Amino acid sequence: MPTQLPADCLNEIFEYLERDKAALHSCLLVNRLWCEISVRILWKNIWIPVGYEHRMRVETSILNTLIGCLPNKSKTHLQEKGILNSTQISKTCLFDYPTFCKVLSIHMIGQMIIDVFKNQKYLAKEIMKMFMTRTSLKKLSYYNNPNTLNLSFVRYPGTKECFTRLSKLTCSSDIKSIFFCKLSQICFNIESLTIEFNGTISNDLKNLISSQNNLKYLSLSQPFFSMTDWSDIIPSLIKHTNTLIKLKIYWEAYNFLNRSKQLSFITKFSILQELVLSFQRNDHFDEINNILQHSIFPHLKILKFPYRYPKVEILIKFLKNNGKNLKEFFINYTLPILPADDLLNLRISKCCPNLRLLSTLFKKVESLKLFLNRCQQLECFETHYNYGLSERDILGALAESSPKNFFKLKLLYYSYSQLTPEDLEDFFINWKNRVQQKSFYFTMIGKFNNIDDYYINRLKNDESMKMIEKYKKLGILKKFEIINH
Template sequence: MPCQLPADCLNEIFEYLERDKVTLYSCLLVNRLWCEVSVRILWRNVWNAKPIAYGRIRPYSRHRRLKVKPAILNTLIACLPNNSKTHLLEKGILNSTQISKTPLFDYISFCKVLSIHVIGQMIIDVFKNQKYLTKEIIKMFMNKISSVKKLSYYTNNSNTVNLSFLRYPGAKDCLTNLSKLSCNSNVKPSFFYKLSQMCHNIQSLTIEFKGVVSAGLKDLISSQNNLKHLSLTQTYGIIDWTDIIPSLSKHSNTLIKLKIYGSEYYYRNRPLSFVTKFTNLQELVLSFHYNYFNELNNKLQTIIFPHLQILKFPHSCPEDEILIKFLENNGKNLKELYIVNNNDSDSLNLAIAEFCPNMESLSILFKSDKLEALKVILNNCQQLKSIETQYYPSLLSEKELLEALAKYSPKNFRRLKLINYYSDSKLVPEDLEEFLTNWKNRVPQRSFSFIFKGFKNSLENKEGIKRVFEKYEKLGIISKFDISL
């Protein structure tokens, strides 16, 4: 008789699959015990239905994602209390077949994440416009969920769910322990005022600036006791959000992660100097399409972030001279540096090698004449585990990159992410075979992870590269390889 793992062991294992909805769904089908364990994790955040693939990339299908929504909605309808089903039957919204279904589990009680706008849109997609059904489903969540950890509410269109859900019975108990909130800035003030009375322990706040800044937003921010993570996004519309900066600054002692995203135009003259008040930051992400760091430049040369471990500039970044001075002051504890559009000057590369000895993950460009700079970084940053870079004709070739990694990378190095959106790849199977042969003979031996994004090559080379990957995966030299167009 086969040995059956106990439920607590299965739960420990399935926790690692929380974001992999496809695999979790497969676990439901194994047997009753597996189903009982995995369903609780699957429904913790059922709104994130995007599949995650490991090993070889599977094409992400929008149609597959949309097919998930009716199944979730049917389950929500089955979970409705009898009085709600009767009410909706009388209104002609549901039929007798729909209300006769009973759920296998109390799915709603498993939920820890509530996405109000997704529920509303899900109902609109299937029923076109049924505010009565939306009301009953939201009311069910307010009554059945003991404690929501994350709430997401965006006003995307005229079909937005009515804010009266905050007054439903059970809403206060449901939302008191809310720790994550994602929302637009233009939600009605009553939403923020009501939440500021209910919730005082929000640790993660994501705000998308849209239209206007609601009068109640600064009250909600001020009323929090331990705000740790803050994300601000302004992608369109010239919106003045200076009014909430004093409220944000009150959290200068507790905030450890700050992310600011903006488009190329709408961040002109936006206030940024408040960033330097958060001296306990462990992670800082500043993402603008063009260089709008003028207001910050002087302060970036003098500010000290003694705990900073992650620094990211996904688009533009400060001038080399300013960034080098920043790294001199703050590079000692940096573990992750992400600079996409760097000038790739020798001085910046040498500064990374000199001032960032504990770097574990580096994303930067290497021009075709900067092979020596890469070698210096590999030799000096002995904690380095991962590099992300790009390839196009003016940058270091894939062959040169692999040769340098095989010869000079530190003992903990194990991952390469190579992005190629602008030209055909020059990588051939022989180059990859040579690298993996050298990697196989390294001491100590570590399995390697390859991620190729935007990979374009001849059909013959693609098939050959795939065969090389599969060969070394079987030998245990490759732990993971992803190739996507």
């Protein structure tokens, strides 16, 4: 008889599959023990989005399961309202699924009910009552949008027990203030807070922010049509200067608000380890350039500019002050704003000698080689192939000059690849001959379709796959993947 792994070992293994719903579904069918363990992980966050083609089927399945878990009193009430029929209320479930839920998305529940039942507020109310009495949440997501049903769930019995252990909150600022008022009386240990600013900011939201004991991660978003001035929320934010280690600002709005006034608080977070500035326009940086070039973050490890970025001279000054301990640097170059030269990259290599991950664009192969020689801790390089060096130049530079710990390359595409199977094999041979050898990870990410398929399929044919498997068996290649994103 085969040896059965202990339940705690299986649970630890299945935790790695939390976002792979298909794999978890397969685990359900193995035996009862596997089913009991995997179902808890599957339902921990059942709201992870799925592809559009499967959405209705998945939403219907989730709702039918939740309906089956409703107390008999709720089922009878919904039958009297004409929402459920006798078949639906007679269904029972093998597990008490709501007790497994640690993540709750209010707007996704609303969207599901609208999709499947065409807006049944009575059903939403009974489902939320059930969650309040059976669930102890870790994460809550609540956005006020047209598809969010108007629910006063914070007044339902069991709310305190449901939200006491809440550690992550994602919300919009224009939710009714009673929601923030109630949470500020219950939740004191939120570690991660994401706020999308729409409309006015209530005093109850400020109180909720102020009342947290250990806020570590903060994300603030100003959407395109938002005119919210959130400078008066700053006193609540800076109360967390001794705990906050990650800050993300997403600014899409095109307005005439004083950004320097709203963003000056950034400098207060002296123990910050990660800073992400996602600005949609270059001129969004104009009013905070002075803030950036004089900011000191002695513990900063990760710096990202996912969209636009400050002027090069400002960014260089920032890196001189904060680059010594930097482990990851990400800058996104897109048309029509492309670098004229490699000046910034060469300054990065001087200011940030301890980088492990770099995402940028090089114009000359000599500059990439010089960078690789200077940054001896580098492990991963991400770049847009179409805007900079050719794939052959990138692979050649890595095989020749990358430091001993380097092992991962990600190429991002906006058009077709020119890489051939022969180019790949040449690289693998050169990688094999390195003095310091580490198995290589190679990922190609892009929107591959139409003519692009021809070029990508060259790397997916039988001969290419045989070659790739050959170098995997030799231990030279650890992973090769082409992702159509």
